Amino acid sequence: MSEPAPDTLRPQRRNEIRQQNEALILQAAEKVFAEAGFGGATMQLIADVAGLPKANLHYYFATKEELYRKVVSNIFDIWLHAAESMDNAPGPVEGIGAYIDAKMEISRRHPDGSKVWASEVMHGAPVIQDYLETTLRDWTAGRVALIKGWIDAGQMAPVNPDHLLYMLWAATQHYADFGHQIETLNGGPLTDLQWREAKDSVKAMILRGIGAI
C-alpha cells in the first residue's frame, strides 16, 4: 500500500492539526470565558485548560478579542440552528413546544456557551452588536409574524409576540445562566428526572399561559 490507513491517534495530517487545535482552544476558551468573564479570563489559563503553551494560542488566534469573537459567534450559530425547530409546525403547541425542548437541551448541554452569550449581551454586546441588529432582528421579525399567524388563526390567545419570545428566552436560558443558583437550591445538579420535570414545567406553564392548551 502506498498510502497508510488514516489513524487519528498517530502523527496527524496538517489539516487535522489545525482543526483539532483550534477546536481544543475554542473549547477551553468557552469554559474559561464562561467562568471568569472576558475581563477575568487570561490567555494563560485558557492555554493551561487546553494543554498548550500560551504562545501556541497566539499562533492560532492573534488576540484575546479574536478568540472571544470566535467563541461568541459559534454560540450564536447554535442558537440560530435551534430556532429552526419552531418553523414548519402546524401550531403553537408543536412549534413553541419544540423550541422550548431545543433551548432547554442547549441549556443542559452547553451551559458555558449560554453564559458567554449572556455575559456578552449584558456588557452591551460590544462584539456581536451587528449580529443583533441584522440576523437576530430578522429572525425575530419572522417569528413574530409566525406567532401572529397562529393568533389570527385562533390557535392561541392574543399575547404580545415580542414579550412571548423574551419569556421563552428567559425561561430556558435561566437554567444555564443561573444553573449554579438552581443547583445550590436543589442541593446538587439536576437529575435526568428533574431536567424532564423542568422541561415539562416550562412547557406547561408557557403553553397554558398563551392559551394554546
Next chain:
Amino acid sequence: MSEPAPDTLRPQRRNEIRQQNEALILQAAEKVFAEAGFGGATMQLIADVAGLPKANLHYYFATKEELYRKVVSNIFDIWLHAAESMDNAPGPVEGIGAYIDAKMEISRRHPDGSKVWASEVMHGAPVIQDYLETTLRDWTAGRVALIKGWIDAGQMAPVNPDHLLYMLWAATQHYADFGHQIETLNGGPLTDLQWREAKDSVKAMILRGIGAI
C-alpha cells in the same frame, strides 16, 4: 445660635462625608461592575466615574473584592425586600402579581444591580455562596410552602413551585440583564407604555400559565 443650620451643600460634617462618599463610590462601582464584570472593572475607572482619586477609594474600601462584596450584598437586600410583596396576599393572583410588579420595577430602576447579581451567580457565586445557601434557601423554602398552600386550596393549578419561582426570576430579570438585546430589537429603550405592556404581558402569561386566572 451656637449651632449653624445644617446645610448639605456646605462643608459637610464628618458623618456626612463618609456616608456621601461611600454612596458615591458604591454607585459608581455598581455601574462599572455591571458594564465590565468584576475582572474587567478597574479601580481607576470606578474612581473616575465617582469623580474621586483612586487612592481615596482604597481609603474607604481596602480592596476591590471588599467593594464588590458590598455592592453585591446591597443588591441582594433590595431583592429580598421586594420579595415581601408576595406575602400576606389572599391568593396567587395578588401575591404573584405583586411580586412580578415589584421585580419588573427593579429591573427597570436598577438594571445595573441586576446585572452584577447575574454575573456573580453565573461565575459560581464566589462571593455570595453563603447567602445562597442560607438566606435564599430559607426564603425559597418559605415561598414554596406558600405556593403549595395555594395549590392545595385550589387557587391555582398544581405546578411545580420551584420551577414557577425560576420562571418568575427568569422572566422579570431578563428585562434588566438582557435589556440591551431588547432595546436593540425594539429600536430604542422601552417607553412607559411599553414597560406597562411588558409587565402586563408577563403577568398575564404567568398567571394564566399557573391556572390562577
Next chain:
DNA sequence: TCTTTTCCTGACCGTATGGTCAGCTTGAAG
C-alpha cells in the same frame, strides 16, 4: 489656640497580563 483624629492624595511598587519574536521541529512536496 493647640491637639487629635479623620480625611485625602500624588507618587510609587511589585506583579500579572497580552502580546512578540527568533529560532527550532515536523510534515509535505518534488
Next chain:
DNA sequence: CTTCAAGCTGACCATACGGTCAGGAAAAGA
C-alpha cells in the same frame, strides 16, 4: 535527500493593574 512552509515555543517586553504609603488638609474637641 532536499527544500519549503506550517507548526511550535521558551524567553522576553511594555503596559496596566491593585494596592501602599508618607505626608498634607481639614474638621472636631479641649
